[in-house]
Structures are given as structure tokens and as C-alpha cells.
Amino acid sequence: MVSCLNEDPEGSxxxxxxxxxxxxxxxxxxxxxxxxxxxxxxxxAVLFKKKFGGVQELLNQPKKSGEVAIYGSYIYYLDWMWA
Structure with a gap:
């Protein structure tokens, strides 16, 4: 069960x-x-990958650290690169 709490009553x-x-x-x-x-x-992240997949679709987007890749309605912020 999920409970919601909108902390901004002005339409956040x-x-x-x-x-x-x-x-x-x-x-x-x-x-x-x-x-x-x-x-x-x-x-x-492992759970995201198992549930939604789309890794190849994310890799096909030419994004770099600090940018955002989108797969369906799921948003992935690329925050760093392994050396």
C-alpha cells in the first residue's frame, strides 16, 4: 500500500x-x-533495471554526465562515469 503526502498544497x-x-x-x-x-x-538501480529494462535504449541516447536520459516515463540522471 502506498500513501501520498503532498507537502505543497498550492499544486506542486x-x-x-x-x-x-x-x-x-x-x-x-x-x-x-x-x-x-x-x-x-x-x-x-538493479531493481530499476530488472523491472523496466531499457538499458540499450538509454545507451543509444548520446548523453554525458550531468544530462538526463529518458526511457518511457522513467528518467535517469547520469551523474558520473566509472573510470
């Missing part, structure tokens, strides 16, 4: 939720920071 587009992140509505967008090589090999 950001909603703070408590519960299972992956139980959100299909029209909601999720964002996560990943490495530039889209490895997603540790932490919650």
Missing part, C-alpha cells in the same frame, strides 16, 4: 510518497541517478 508537481516505490501508478514518473555507462549493477 512533486509528491512525497511512503511505501513501495514500484507500486506507483503507470502514469507516474520515477527518476534515479545512474552512471554514464548505464551499468545499474548495485542498490536500487
Amino acid at each position: 508537481r512533486v509528491t512525497y510518497m511512503k511505501g513501495d516505490l514500484f507500486a506507483c501508478h503507470k502514469t507516474d514518473s520515477l527518476a534515479h541517478s545512474i552512471s554514464e555507462n548505464c551499468c545499474m549493477g548495485a542498490g536500487i
